């Protein structure tokens with residue numbers, strides 16, 4: 001369709017245009033993502049087994065590779081209305097500053113107190129737990145956005161919320177912790193001595209600042225050892241990508257209104273949930289042969305699961321209590337350098353995205369943190385929004401692609417996900433502003449060391 005209408009700075013959808021269903025990308029994949037395996041038997045996890053850890057409806061969604069559209073329950077839909085539809089912004093000011101003929105759009109997910117897209121899945125997960133009659137949920141949080149999102153969702157639904165927060169973040173981001181407590185969550189720095197697995201890790205690595213993998217193990221143990229609790233996870237899982245599809249559905253609806261088709265779609269990738277959500281409807285068209293898009297996952301050079309990891313079954317957590325997932329991974333014992341400030345530090349990647357990447361349907365690239373913060377500041381100064389460091393990985397590559405267009409004169413349309421705001425990341429910004437931030441790239445040896453500890457899976461690894 002030809003572009004006829006002038007495109008406004010912000011494209012807002014009407015409240016009535018909020019998607020009423022999530023889109024399950026897996027339904028359009030010919031080769032499905034590899035199933036989660038029971039680490040004891042090596043067999044695919046059954047619904048009953050998954051339901052011990054996750055609440056049942058979410059376990060169903062986790063296993064559902066076939067239902068294309070899933071209704072968004074009304075209570076979740078009502079909650080979404082508080083901060084959705086989220087705006088799609090045409091980055092006119094950034095385009096002008098770069099002097100590029102490229103047309104840049106970003107989908108902004110930072111318009112809520114959690115400051116990120118994570119609320120889209122938090123409310124869904126808290127809702128299904130409540131519907132099952134549970135008392136509460138346990139989880140881990142790294143940078144703090146997921147914990148905040150979940151505490152907001154639990155407060156809304158009157159559920160108990162227990163958050164294991166990676167110790168370095170707990171210490172670096174005291175205000176994040178207070179936001180969670182303000183919403184009624186109980187926050188524990190991880191590793192802690194409140195769980196067996198936490199005590200074991202503390203014994204092995206005294207003084208460790210913790211990791212996401214380790215906080216996950218603690219949160220899972222806390223869930224299965226308390227009556228009426230289940231564990232919830234803010235990324236990586238199929239169910240989370242499903243809930244996040246609301247990002248892509250809205251972005252596509254907004255672009256369709258103006259007859260715009262992106263050439264390049266860019267998102268940062270930690271566990272893959274925002275990227276999986278943003279690309280969902282576009283990737284669906286690609287899988288069905290209806291359209292083609294260049295899709296780029298951006299990860300930090302210090303934690304490069306796609307670009308330097310291996311596609312294999314691995315543990316999702318350090319304590320090896322979770323099911324095995326086949327994914328691009330650096331090994332569950334991989335610990336990113338403590339000097340790494342930009343988030344996205346999970347060792348693995350969504351198995352849905354891993355399968356798509358393995359099939360060559362998307363690309364991945366890695367960027368170093370000083371260049372990420374340079375892009376963040378350039379963006380903040382012209383577009384106003386102070387971006388989260390995670391989101392700034394996508395900004396970096398969007399700017400780089402726009403600058404390539406400047407060289408070639410191509411008028412490409414670029415869409416990227418601006419997943420959140422960075423108000424709680426000022427320690428990292430301060431480091432950057434003081435010229436004290438450095439780049440860290442793990443050696444091949446570092447990566448080989450943690451990959452050597454991948455679990456042995458008959459017929460697989």
Ligand SMILES: *Cc1c(COP(=O)(O)O)cnc(C)c1O
Pocket residue numbers: 115116117118145146234235236268269270271272273274275344388390391419420421
């Ligand atoms: C959690 C988070 C990410 C990364 O997680 P994904 O699951 O890869 O999307 C990116 N940006 C922000 C702001 C986040 O909070």
